[in-house]
Amino acid sequence: MSYEFILYGIINTFCGVLIAPLFVSLVKKVKAWTQGRQGPSVFQTYYTLAKLLKKEVLYSPDASGITRFTPWVCIAAILVASLFVPLVYVTVPSGGIGNIILFLYLLVLGRFFMALAGLDAGSTFGGMGSSREMSIAAVIEPTTIIVFAALVFVFKSLNIIDMVGVAASTGTPVTPTLILLGISLFIILIVETARIPVDNPETHLELTMIHEGMILEQSGRNLAMMELSAAVKQLVLMALVINLIVPWGIATVLTPAAIGTALAFFVVKGVILALVIGLFESSMAKMRFFRLPSLFAMAFFFSTLIIIIEVFA
Structure with a gap:
């Protein structure tokens, strides 16, 4: 493993x-503006995380060790997964880092332990959230596999770092295939981050929440780690869309000037995508649970079409 890696x-x-907490707050800010409210500061998520880190951690008397180490598993899994998706600098992959199959397994690992922790404390709402999460996962994961398979066919590689490197070196001209791929990745982003119309990450209505239901029993620094892992997961999936569809500005050389410029480009593109996410959420209502497969089917259809085009065209 080289020093550059x-x-x-x-x-x-x-x-x-x-950067991850910034985009979480920005989406909330955009949604507040569309509703005629001022909304929280764009730095509110940073303040919330800092406050939670100072608070005491409390555990349910029915909770086992699963509740205690799940936050560490979730944050570790998503931080390792973040290495698979270049944000500002792309290099030569090493040690299996960047493998798209391993990347999907890391995402599933975090989801599995989060659902397990929701059941562990014996809370009715935690069990309800875990049940709903696993039901959605059973439907969306085959779609996610097909979307990432389409990525492999388009970029001719199983490694995400190599994909970003190809996109950065060639400029990836905007084609119908790339547009369909961008739509599919955007749907995966919405679903995997539990956003409207799949779920409302800001709700505390017990009968409708999914993601929030699984972390009701977390508190203090454990809750901070769960919130940070969700923010980093959103950032990683946003980076997939940004650096594969519009890769302009990403650094290919390791110099302070190149890294600084690439970081500025990434923040600007991330802000634009966060605005799109906020506007998309504000234009839709939360779907009924049994209507969600129709949203997933769109990503499945587009990705299948991309694979057919790439194989036979």
Whole structure:
């Protein structure tokens, strides 16, 4: 493993943790503006995480060790997964980092332990949230596999870092195939981050929440880690859309000037995508649970069409 790859890991992780809360707050801000409210500060998520880190951690008397180590598993899994998706700098992959199959397994690992923790404390609402999460996962995961298979066919690689490198070096001209791929990735982003119309990440209505139901029993620094892992997951999926569909500005050389410029480009593109997410959520209502497969089917159809085009065209 070269020193350049080690620096890549440090830069990628640091930028991911630093920027992720900003985009969470920005989406909330956009949704507030569309509703005629001022909304929270764009730094509110940072304040919330800092406050939670100072609070005491409480556990249910019925909770086992699963509740205690799930936040660590979730944050570790998503931080490792963040290494698979270059944010500001792309390098030569090493040690299996960037493999698209391993990336999907890391995402599933976090989801599995989160659902397990929701059941562990014996809370009725936690069990309801876990049940709903697994029901959605059973439907969306085959679609996710097909979307990422379409990525493999388009970029002719199983490694995400190599995909971003190809996109950055060739400029990836906008084609109908790439537009369909962008729509499919955007749907995966909405579903995987539990946003409207799949779920409302800001709700505390017990009968409708999914993601929030699974973390009701978490508190203090454990809740901070769960919230941070959700923010980093959103950032990683946003980076997939940004750096594969519009890769302009990503650094291919390891110099302070190139990294600084790439970071500025990424933040600007991320802000634009966060605005799109906020407007998309504000234009839709939460779907009924049994209507969700129709949303997933769109991504499945587009990705299948891309694979057919790439194989036979």
